[in-house]
Structure formats: structure tokens, C-alpha cells
Amino acid sequence: MTPIIKVSNLTKKFKDLVAVDDLSFTVQKGDVYGFLGQNGAGKSTTIRMLLTLIEPTQGTIEIFGLDLRTHRKEILRQVGAVIEKPDVYKYLTAYENLVLFLKISGAAKASKQKLMEQLDLVGLAERAHSKVKTFSQGMKQRLGVAIALSHDPQLIILDEPTNGLDPQGIADIRNLILMLSQKMNKTVVVSSHLLSEIELIANRLLIIDKGQKLVEGAAAELFDPAQTVIEVETLNNAQAIQLLEQSEWSAMLQPASANEIILKMDKKQIPSFHQSLVQMNIPVLSLQPRHSLEDYFLKVTTGKQHVEAFTN
Amino acid sequence: MWKLLQIELFKIFKRPRTYISFAAITALVGLIQMGLYIDGKSYVEFMLRDLSMSFEIEGNILNGYLVCYIILQLLLVHVPLLITLIAADLISGEANMGTLRLLLTKPVSRTEVIFAKFGAATIYTLLLLVWMAILALFVSMALFGTDDMLNMKSGYIVQMKSYDVFWRYACAFGFAALAMLTVAALGFFLSLFAENSIGPIVATMSIILVFTILSTLDIPFFNAIKPYLFTTHMIGWKGFFDVKVSEDNEAIIGSVQNLGKVLQAAGILVLHIVGLLIASVIVFKRKDVLS
Numbered sequence: 001m002t003p004i005i006k007v008s009n010l011t012k013k014f015k016d017l018v019a020v021d022d023l024s025f026t027v028q029k030g031d032v033y034g035f036l037g038q039n040g041a042g043k044s045t046t047i048r049m050l051l052t053l054i055e056p057t058q059g060t061i062e063i064f065g066l067d068l069r070t071h072r073k074e075i076l077r078q079v080g081a082v083i084e085k086p087d088v089y090k091y092l093t094a095y096e097n098l099v100l101f102l103k104i105s106g107a108a109k110a111s112k113q114k115l116m117e118q119l120d121l122v123g124l125a126e127r128a129h130s131k132v133k134t135f136s137q138g139m140k141q142r143l144g145v146a147i148a149l150s151h152d153p154q155l156i157i158l159d160e161p162t163n164g165l166d167p168q169g170i171a172d173i174r175n176l177i178l179m180l181s182q183k184m185n186k187t188v189v190v191s192s193h194l195l196s197e198i199e200l201i202a203n204r205l206l207i208i209d210k211g212q213k214l215v216e217g218a219a220a221e222l223f224d225p226a227q228t229v230i231e232v233e234t235l236n237n238a239q240a241i242q243l244l245e246q247s248e249w250s251a252m253l254q255p256a257s258a259n260e261i262i263l264k265m266d267k268k269q270i271p272s273f274h275q276s277l278v279q280m281n282i283p284v285l286s287l288q289p290r291h292s293l294e295d296y297f298l299k300v301t302t303g304k305q306h307v308e309a310f311t312n
Numbered sequence: 313m314w315k316l317l318q319i320e321l322f323k324i325f326k327r328p329r330t331y332i333s334f335a336a337i338t339a340l341v342g343l344i345q346m347g348l349y350i351d352g353k354s355y356v357e358f359m360l361r362d363l364s365m366s367f368e369i370e371g372n373i374l375n376g377y378l379v380c381y382i383i384l385q386l387l388l389v390h391v392p393l394l395i396t397l398i399a400a401d402l403i404s405g406e407a408n409m410g411t412l413r414l415l416l417t418k419p420v421s422r423t424e425v426i427f428a429k430f431g432a433a434t435i436y437t438l439l440l441l442v443w444m445a446i447l448a449l450f451v452s453m454a455l456f457g458t459d460d461m462l463n464m465k466s467g468y469i470v471q472m473k474s475y476d477v478f479w480r481y482a483c484a485f486g487f488a489a490l491a492m493l494t495v496a497a498l499g500f501f502l503s504l505f506a507e508n509s510i511g512p513i514v515a516t517m518s519i520i521l522v523f524t525i526l527s528t529l530d531i532p533f534f535n536a537i538k539p540y541l542f543t544t545h546m547i548g549w550k551g552f553f554d555v556k557v558s559e560d561n562e563a564i565i566g567s568v569q570n571l572g573k574v575l576q577a578a579g580i581l582v583l584h585i586v587g588l589l590i591a592s593v594i595v596f597k598r599k600d601v602l603s
Contacts, residue, residue: 051417103319
């Protein structure tokens with residue numbers, strides 16, 4: 001099967017700075033492809049190259065099996081994008097912005113009802129005729145998403161789409177991405193520096209740092225529940241550590257800084273672990289499960305020596 | 313391409329700042345007309361102070377044609393600023409707003425974007441000049457009437473028959489359009505290098521200011537470079553009001569004293585416009601859009 005996106009040996013240099021370094025990856029049809037990395041890792045530069053905003057120094061990009069250099073227009077007709085802050089024309093209304101970008105996209109003229117439905121999809125129908133300069137950042141973000149979807153593209157590229165959104169807005173965008181993938185069979189590439197965001201939506205992901213690929217794979221494998229990390233907080237952590245070291249859970253204790261209790265276990269073991277804490281009379285304040293990938297993500301983006309440890 | 317041009321025009325005319333230029337032209341022309349209407353007689357007497365000692369001048373001297381000429385002399389120096397406000401904002405303003413990247417992720421080529429934006433700037437410039445023509449020429453004709461037009465030169469005076477003037481204004485406004493489009497092309501080109509419109513607006517005006525000063529300085533060193541400065545040719549519209557005279561010292565109807573020079577100036581301005589537009593396409597096609 002031809003991948004929707006095939007990036008080969010992509011490099012971008014800005015004078016002496018190598019922003020993207022020999023990056024290769026593929027995105028398959030129907031994927032929600034999570035693109036992870038810290039701020040400045042090279043995500044936005046890569047996305048800008050996918051959208052022809054930046055010319056690669058080296059490497060090739062194929063989208064829908066076509067070379068992006070030679071089939072730019074053909075490809076972009078089937079792509080919708082939100083790049084970081086989705087700034088639109090502030091002196092126009094949301095509806096006017098939608099109509100304007102739909103025209104530029106070369107799509108067939110849509111009825112007013114259809115456009116209003118699209119604004120409704122992102123919760124902006126009531127503000128359709130308000131000038132964008134009166135919008136909050138979150139509303140602009142949602143309008144950006146509506147514009148990206150307006151011409152019914154096959155591939156949707158979202159660069160940090162939840163930036164500036166409140167928790168409800170974040171959940172709405174997340175549900176929208178899942179709906180696009182599951183119900184409308186769209187392919188979505190979504191970048192973020194927040195693993196917790198990507199974890200909930202992506203079926204495949206790529207982590208990059210300093211422009212280089214660190215890991216690429218299926219989320220189901222990378223988010224293996226057997227690798228769940230538990231962070232425990234008690235009234236007396238020093239005492240709790242002593243008790244845990246003498247218990248059946250000692251092998252699962254992870255090296256941590258003083259008075260920090262971290263264990264790695266299968267997610268299914270959490271209830272019995274909690275029961276043990278109660279039986280040992282350890283007064284628990286909080287028990288926070290987080291995936292080992294989160295630890296991994298933090299480690300690999302601050303020191304690459306941990307990569308092999310995880311991938312092995 | 314046509315669709316893109318329509319969109320660019322829609323954006324230009326949806327912005328309140330676009331109408332500032334039209335309001336400014338209206339106010340300035342109105343003020344000059346009001347001043348001349350109230351106290352035009354003394355203005356004319358002052359202009360003709362030397363000639364009135366030797367000649368008896370009769371008729372409606374301060375007619376609509378002369379008023380329009382006075383207005384154009386005063387205003388055409390300042391209109392470039394109004395043109396620059398829009399032209400120098402076309403790319404840099406979008407970069408500043410962040411809409412440039414969204415626009416360029418759409419299936420339109422960068423060359424099309426350049427041509428559509430410059431096309432829109434051209435239409436805006438032409439509309440501004442048409443508005444100026446309506447106010448400066450037609451309103452003046454209505455307010456001050458029409459008669460033969462006197463064109464005061466240093467040492468002599470040219471009298472053009474009233475029926476020989478209108479076409480000259482049509483040509484003069486056409487020439488002014490070329491001059492203003494050169495300014496628009498320069499502002500547009502400079503806007504490719506900035507991410508807010510202040511820089512290119514100031515840079516364009518500075519270039520015009522420096523070149524205009526160099527064009528008017530009568531120093532041999534600068535005389536050599538004058539033909540290469542577009543500002544030297546921007547005042548070429550005045551050439552349409554220099555007429556040939558017969559052996560009887562009568563103005564020859566329909567004549568232009570130095571048509572070749574006027575056409576050459578127009579040609580140089582066209583070359584500037586084309587050159588700046590080609591340079592804009594080349595620069596824009598290679599530009600990494602980072603903002």
C-alpha cells in the first residue's frame with residue numbers, strides 16, 4: 001500500500017543550524033500520526049516543509065505517492081493544515097474567513113448551510129458573523145481547524161492544534177481528530193510537545209529531538225501497559241520506601257531522587273498494589289499512574305543515552 | 313488567478329485603512345479648492361504680477377483646468393505615501409498577521425500570489441487616481457468653470473485653448489498612474505523582506521525622498537545619475553502641458569513640445585515596474601516562510 005506521506009532523508013539547514021537532520025518517516029492512510037518533540041526539536045520546520053512553506057536543503061517528500069516539488073498544487077488541494085497559531089484575517093468575520101480560504105483552496109462553492117455546519121462543528125456557529133479580532137485565542141484556533149477542514153481534504157496536518165485552548169477546547173479538538181480518523185477515514189498528522197495529548201489520539205507516533213528521529217512506531221507497542229510507572233506520595237515517604245523495600249514490590253521500585261517513590265509495573269497490578277499499601281498502613285496521599293513512555297519522552301529529549309535502554 | 317485577484321481586492325477594501333487614502337485626498341483637494349474659491353483672485357494676481365504690467369489679461373483665469381493643475385502640482389508629491397501604505401503592507405502585513413503561511417499552504421503558486429497582490433495594488437492605485445481626477449478635475453470644472461488654461465513658465469506663459477486641455481489631463485493622469493505604480497512596485501518589493509509593514513513603508517518613502525532630492529539638486533556630480541533615478545521621470549506628466557508654438561507664437565493645438573522625452577520617461581517607469589515585479593517573483597519563490 002502506498003503511504004500517504006513518505007519522507008526520505010529530509011534535512012533543513014539555516015546557515016550553520018541543522019533544524020532537521022536526515023529525517024525519514026512514513027504515514028499510512030487512516031493514521032492519526034503523532035509527531036512529538038520538545039519546543040525547538042524540529043517539528044514545525046518539518047511540517048512547514050510538508051506544506052511547502054520551507055524548501056528542504058536535502059531529501060524528498062512524497063504525499064499521495066506524488067513528489068511534492070513537482071506536484072505541489074495537486075497535493076495541497078487534498079491537504080488541510082493548521083500551523084501553530086492559526087492566524088486569520090482579523091478584520092473579517094469567521095464566516096468571511098471560511099469563504100475566503102475555501103475559494104483559495106479551489107474547492108467547489110459551498111452552500112451557506114454547509115459552511116455554517118462546519119463552523120458548528122468547531123462550536124463557532126453562533127459567532128459566525130463576528131469579526132475575528134473579537135475572538136479569544138482558543139476561538140481562533142477552532143476557526144483555524146474549521147478552515148483546514150473546509151475543503152474536505154484527505155490529509156490534515158495540525159501543528160500544535162491545542163495551543164491556547166482551555167480544557168474543554170482541548171477535549172473538543174481531540175474528539176474532532178478522533179472523529180475525522182474513525183468516522184471519515186481521514187489521515188491526520190498532529191504535532192505536540194505534550195505526550196499526554198498524543199497518547200490519547202495517535203495510533204502511530206514519531207519522536208524527534210534536535211531534528212533527528214529518536215523513535216517511530218505503533219502507539220500500542222510504545223504505550224505498552226506493562227510499562228506503567230506509578231508515582232506515589234504518602235505522609236511519610238522515607239518510611240514508606242523502607243516498607244516497600246521489604247515487600248513483594250521491592251523489585252518494581254525505580255531509582256528516584258530522595259523521598260520520591262516510583263515503581264514500574266503492569267497496569268493490572270495497580271489495584272493489588274494499592275491494597276498492599278493499605279495493609280502496610282502506609283497513609284497514601286496520591287497514587288499517580290503514568291506511562292513509561294512519558295518518562296522515556298522526557299529522558300530522550302534531554303539525553304539520548306536512554307534511547308537504547310528503552311528500545312531494547 | 314482571477315479568483316485570487318478578487319480575494320485580494322476583497323481584503324484590501326474590507327480594511328478601514330484603505331479608505332484613509334480616499335478621505336485624505338478628498339480633504340486635501342477640498343481644502344485647496346475652498347482656499348482658491350475664497351481667495352483665488354489674489355492668488356492669480358500674485359502669479360501674474362510680472363505679466364500684468366505688460367499685458368492685459370482677461371477671462372476666467374482661475375478656471376477648473378488651472379485649479380486642477382495647481383492641485384496636481386501640490387498633491388502628486390504626497391500621493392506616493394498613500395500608495396505605499398497599502399502596497400508595502402501587502403506581503404509584510406500578511407507575514408505580521410500570520411496569514412501568509414496559511415495562504416501559501418493553499419493550492420496557489422507563489423507567482424500567482426505575487427501577480428494577484430500586485431494586480432490588486434494596481435487597481436487600488438488606479439481607483440485612487442480616478443478619485444483624485446474626479447475631485448481635482450471634474451469638481452473643479454463644476455466649481456470654477458472652464459476657459460483657456462494658462463501655464464505659467466519661468467520667463468513665458470503658455471495659453472492653451474479650453475478644447476485642447478482635457479485630453480492632456482487624460483494623458484497626465486495616465487502618466488501619473490505609471491509613476492504611482494512604480495512607487496507601488498517598490499513598496500511591494502520591499503515588503504517581501506519584512507515581517508511588519510512599518511519597515512517597508514519607511515524604506516520606500518526614504519528612497520523616494522532621497523531620490524527626489526538628488527533629482528532636483530543641480531550639482532554636476534548628481535546630474536550624471538539623474539537619468540537613472542525613477543523620481544526624475546515621475547514628474548513627466550507635466551510634459552503634456554508643454555505645447556509647441558507656431559511661428560506666430562501661437563500654441564499648436566494637440567501638440568506636445570517634447571513627446572519623445574515624455575514617452576522615454578514613461579518607458580523608464582514601465583521598465584522599473586516590470587523589473588521590480590520580476591525581482592519580487594524571484595525573491596518570493598525562494599523565500600522560506602518562517603513567520
